[in-house]
Amino acid sequence: MKKIKINIEGMDCASCATNVERSLKKVSGVKEVSVSLIGKKAFVEIDEKTDPEELKKAVARTGYKAISIE
């Protein structure tokens, strides 16, 4: 299990943040998600099998862009 940080672009309202959270939670292997609307970041706990690309797609599904994953 590890913790990663996703920088997200374009997310600027409260319901946006809950959408991103909802979408990221659906990715397999994701344990915990907390989205900081103000910091424009998502903190995600994932296990080894989780594909970072899937996380990017999950963000994209809600209409925003994952700029980088750390």
Place this chain on the structure above:
Amino acid sequence: MEHQYNGMKKMSEHNHSGMKNMGHEDHDHSAPVEDSEIRNWKKKLIGSWIFAIPVAVLMILMRFFGMELFNEQISITILLVLGFPVVFVFGFSTLKSGLRGLFTFYFNMDSLISLGTLIAYLTGILTFVMKINDYSGVAAMIMAIFVTGKYIEAKARGRATQEIKKLLELGAKNARVLRGKEEVEIPVSELKIGDIIIVKPGEKIPTDGVVVKGESAVDESMVTGESLPVDKTKDSNVIGATINQDGILYIKATKIGKDTFLSHIIELVEEAQGTKVPIQKLADKITSIFVPTILIVSVLTFLGWWYFNGELGRSLGVAISVLVIACPCALGLAVPIALTVGSGIGAKKGILIRKGEAIQTMKKVKIIVFDKTGTITKGKPEVRDVYSKVKENYLMEIAGSLEKLSEHPLSKAIVNKANLKKYKDVKGFKILRGRGVEGKIGKKIIVIGNSTLMNERKIKLNDLSEKIEEFENRGYTTVTVSENGKAIGIIGIADGVKEDSVKAISILNIQGYKTVMITGDNERTARTIAREVGIKEVIANVLPEDKAKKVEELQRFGMVAFVGDGINDAPALKQANVAIAMGTGTDIAIEAGDLVLARGSLMGVVAAISLSKATFSKIKQNLFWAFAYNVVAIPAAIAGILHPIIAEIAMAASSITVVMNANLLRKKRI
């Protein structure tokens, strides 16, 4: 904000001109995302009002003064033409995100605004084919006001995060390192561990390290909140981004990049902002179903009005009001924005809020437990007195030789005092946790430790007991040295109380907290120190592993905050309702605390508590305001007493108010 950014750029350009300004004015070159967002909204704001102002003038003349400048159809055409760029050009990104939300079922705030403006705009077109109220001008006004609100909100949000942005810009850009005999200036990103860095007076220390040569005072206020410069000599640890004052320091880099103290702090603060405060649960739940609910409510409103009122245009107008007045943003922002401002203010003062939950729990805390060593006291024990029945030199020689093998702070104090050139050979050395040490020197069995250990080994103290009592009454931790089952002397060790421990504890006592000190020391020593700082309740003779249990016992009487250094007392911190971990210099046990203090002063605890309380009351204010707004505004819109434009103004104002109210936290003295 725009202006500030320009100023910043100029400064960094200036920096390239030479080394003179290295240090103080180092700034990050890349413009923060926040600023580009504000610029973006500003562009849209100006663009949309160029068209929206004529729309407003025309609407006022037509509706309020009943002037007929042109015939009805031409007026509407003009409104549609002027409104087009506002809605479809400057509102493009909002429409795109909103409509996408509608189709993918990830509804958001934009979905409501998009529907509202599109329906309003459509009524204008429909006037050509049927009789209907025209809201095309309203569409342009809604979008223009929405954009304006977004701009103001983005600016206020920028202010809310200013402390964190400052942290990000705090690090130095360049470092002067020694390569062979030459001094070379390199970017900080190219530093390696072990590099020797030269820092001249007035310059910023580029990274964490240890002083290898030179003496100076360093201003660490920007990372620890400590206002007085800290003296640094050989072997002192230094923190990157702090400012060297008056001497040249040669520093060996020990941590670089992501591992530095500053990077840790930044990461911590960023992460904390994503954490939840329990009180926001309801707000979050509502936010997540808010938009779809409002969509349904507005459809029902429309149908209801149409059924009872029969006027299609009027019914649409009311439904538009409902769409645009509903504001999930104020609800969703209420907590995180206040938490952001609070944690930003804290970070500047060396108080790191790691978990949002802690600030809510803090309000209910009744009991504050302090670990003694390193928290109330300096954590640097020194030998204050020795009483020996044999030659003192001999006593210190055997004590020093044994204690040399232990890492315990008390052992270090003894070793320092003994100051031996040669240590005796020790066989069968053993550390007896929480009690002492034992070993053999030659054929002699040496046992050194506290009274518990002496009792265990049935070592008679005889006439030493009186002396021990005297030492303990003076507040010394007393260690007995025994040889072959006979006590031969005692060593009195004391750990000075930190300068502001007394002040901090008296403030907490006045505020009504029950203050408790917990320590492994014996009762008498502990009481002396507790009396000195003003703590009434003492839990003494506690082994490190039992501290958590003691905290649990105290929890029967109320919520407990535990203040400790996070190194020996991690389990106790974990057990407490609020864990306050104190750092000393570069070592912070970050993971151990809900609230982490970068500086070792107990006044930090006072500040952390008052910051938590102030932040939490802001959170409550914001939530109340956001709930009240929606509870009043939505029914008013359904009742049809709010014009869509007024509704949109109210909506924009509500989320701006929440952000600005959070910014007011800065006015509070912590």
